[in-house]
Amino acid sequence: EIVLTQSPATLSLSPGERATLSCRASQSVSSYLAWYQQKPGQAPRLLIYDASNRATGIPARFSGSGSGTDFTLTISSLEPEDFAVYYCQQRSNWPLYTFGQGTKLEIK
């Protein structure tokens, strides 16, 4: 089983700052990694797929990087609506999927 570990668990930043979220896989997932954003009471939203590709309608301030076991989601300049929980997900052993435990991005 591939385990995804996200860090930090909570990230406290101010609007306008740069956010860097990490996702580490227990074994290589190649570039088969996605990032999702979830706000309270809402369903998750796909942000990034295949490690670095933005999904339809996602602002350019969101970017993803990495391959193998180490991945990063970067938000270049935080907007008030970006404060949410972020999850990574791998599809290296599709049709099975696994998610990371999430990183909460909160307003400082």
Added chain:
Amino acid sequence: EVQLVESGGGLVQPGGSLRLSCAASGFTFSSYWMSWVRQAPGKGLEWVANIKQDGSEKYYVDSVKGRFTISRDNAKNSLYLQMNSLRAEDTAVYYCARERIENLYDSSGYYLDYWGQGTLVTVSS
């Protein structure tokens, strides 16, 4: 506009059964793998199961194997999750989600690009 609407959640006793439904619209349902994902209260996301376009392949997370069954009816544009022998730890919001298609030549699923709003299942006596 793609829409996924779940229904069928509710309160059930341990050991009981429940059937969730997901009504799809705004896309060619029969062309996509579909998934169920759950989220326990205050916890993270857990992928539960998925099903191939024609229903011929089904996959499950280990914790629900033998208890849950995923199915679909392409004529009705609907996805289902039959949940038996329910346990307290199955309490969660259950989401149905469409698996994204990468390109025209590969019908595999590539992540989850559309999600419903979820239906809450509570297992408690």
